[in-house]
Amino acid sequence: MDYHATLMRYAVSTTDATVLALAGLISAALDETGEHILFIRGLATDEARWLLVRWFPGVDRALPLEFGAAAVDSQSGSCDDDEFEDLVTLFKSHADPSAGTTIEVHCISNVLACACLKEEHLWQALRLPSRRELSALLGHWFPRLAEKNVLGMKWKKFFYKQLCEREGWFVCKVPICSDCRDFADCFGPE
Numbered sequence: 001m002d003y004h005a006t007l008m009r010y011a012v013s014t015t016d017a018t019v020l021a022l023a024g025l026i027s028a029a030l031d032e033t034g035e036h037i038l039f040i041r042g043l044a045t046d047e048a049r050w051l052l053v054r055w056f057p058g059v060d061r062a063l064p065l066e067f068g069a070a071a072v073d074s075q076s077g078s079c080d081d082d083e084f085e086d087l088v089t090l091f092k093s094h095a096d097p098s099a100g101t102t103i104e105v106h107c108i109s110n111v112l113a114c115a116c117l118k119e120e121h122l123w124q125a126l127r128l129p130s131r132r133e134l135s136a137l138l139g140h141w142f143p144r145l146a147e148k149n150v151l152g153m154k155w156k157k158f159f160y161k162q163l164c165e166r167e168g169w170f171v172c173k174v175p176i177c178s179d180c181r182d183f184a185d186c187f188g189p190e
């Protein structure tokens with residue numbers, strides 16, 4: 001089944017970056033399990049259901065999903081809990097209250113944290129067409145965070161650098177990015 005196409009048939013918008021990102025992460029999760037079992041790390045069963053109804057109303061008629069504990073058991077522990085929670089906290093602490101409700105911010109923050117733990121660039125993990133849509137999403141929900149990325153660092157690298165600075169870690173070998181041998185890794189095209 002083409003989960004992404006099914007989700008988008010019921011989406012509240014076919015162009016909004018948030019909706020596209022949610023469809024991307026959900027369809028990737030379903031593709032990975034190969035079953036109609038949805039687990040979004042950080043979201044309780046009722047919160048995952050709420051997310052679907054909020055952004056894909058009626059999709060449950062075409063896509064009968066299970067949100068059971070089996071899904072949670074099969075996927076929990078697949079990444080570092082502290083890292084995940086730190087990312088969620090980073091997003092939530094920069095959320096714009098006028099962008100959406102508390103539960104919406106909770107859903108988006110956890111979805112982004114899930115995507116950050118994947119190997120690909122963040123926009124790819126969310127199955128977005130390009131970095132541009134990801135930047136639009138971040139600018140909407142977390143404008144104060146997005147504005148800090150003045151030099152256009154790759155988003156995932158930028159988030160982890162924010163976490164380093166928050167915790168007082170000095171992972172970078174030099175204090176200034178322009179002097180760094182790894183500059184291309186952090187700022188190259190994504």
Ligand code: SF4
Nearest residue numbers: 172177180182183186
């Ligand atoms: S370019 Fe170098 S100094 Fe700048 S964030 Fe990346 S690793 Fe750190």
